[in-house]
Amino acid sequence: MIRLFTPHDLFAGADLALDQGQSHYLASVMRQGVGDEVLLFNGRDGEWRARIGAVTKRGVAVKAQALARPQAMGPDLDLVIALVKRGRLETIVEKAAELGARRVRLVATERTNADRARIERLTAIATEAAEQTGRLDVPQVAEPVKLDRLLKDWEAPRRLLFCDEAGDARPIPEALEDQARGEAWAILIGPEGGFSPAERARLRALPFAVPASLGPRILRADTAAISALTLWQSALGDWTA
């Protein structure tokens, strides 16, 4: 069944007007009509079955019928990613949504040389991926900040898996072996040129940072992000019970 994210409150009997894009998608692309059902979620109220009540030029109107799944959130995992070229950044946001990251935070580092990010477009990509992957929330995509600022403002107990290509760090599964489940985490992936020596030294000295390697080959930033998210979910996340 088609799943759509909506910002509106969801409850039994709620009448919702879908936005233009969703209306077009439902009525024209997917050929849905009055009486057909869709699933809606908003990140707060769980997933609801809803029935199409009207298809007009102004858009599609639906009415929420019954709760299909109660709200549930994945593990508290952020992906912190250095700004990379647009295409790869879009891939990373899509995959972060599929792999259950709660937030994607963009950082500028010394060797970052990409354009600024288009947050609105990245949020649309995250939303579509969340709709397809079956999760009940959409990862938030935050405006870029400098690495320095990010680390100064760090919320203390959150741990940082620092993916360090240059060093002799242990592979991610080993580095996470002794960590407890249920903690808040972030995964940090550097730019294509890597972190500068000063940045690496600073990151390795942070008490909340866990350095780890991503294997014997050089990975592009998007591959590194996907591999690290996968291994984290598999070690500490919701891939196992």
Next chain:
Amino acid sequence: MIRLFTPHDLFAGADLALDQGQSHYLASVMRQGVGDEVLLFNGRDGEWRARIGAVTKRGVAVKAQALARPQAMGPDLDLVIALVKRGRLETIVEKAAELGARRVRLVATERTNADRARIERLTAIATEAAEQTGRLDVPQVAEPVKLDRLLKDWEAPRRLLFCDEAGDARPIPEALEDQARGEAWAILIGPEGGFSPAERARLRALPFAVPASLGPRILRADTAAISALTLWQSALGDWTA
């Protein structure tokens, strides 16, 4: 240093004429000239330092100087992937090269509805990714075959990690826990619509198949391929010593 794949034999003193694309890349894009060094590999003779001897209209000529790394191969791992849309297939081939698959084999399944693959273009993508990732061979990309034919012709001792979304299979790390290192493996990823019930039944009955799940969310085919390659390398491959 720039790394290039060449089909030619490599040995001390070998004189090589680079092809048109590589010559243009070296001379015009990367602004390399006479006396500059590059690294060459061919999948057989290891990685060689080579010096540019001439830059002419006909192309760039280089001479191999000294062995930089002896030939070494990654684990014997194939990725078997159902034909998916071109963009995602290209991503998968790039990532398979970065994540150390030896071969990418394309299959047509009951629910495959993608165009045929352009093997030449996929091979070029695999080559570029192999150059960047530092490996000493280029994964071979094979012409598509039907799933039925693939399984009939299976080379018996090779094991098959069957990524099964629909079932109650164990997560990949658990499924691989008891497996010995050093065996030949393949990872099988289905099309966006999944395998048909008949295909699933057949796959699960194969004595060499190990079914496994990819977590609680629905993954697109490219994400599934990257996650499975990552977890296999991490459990049985060359990510740990």
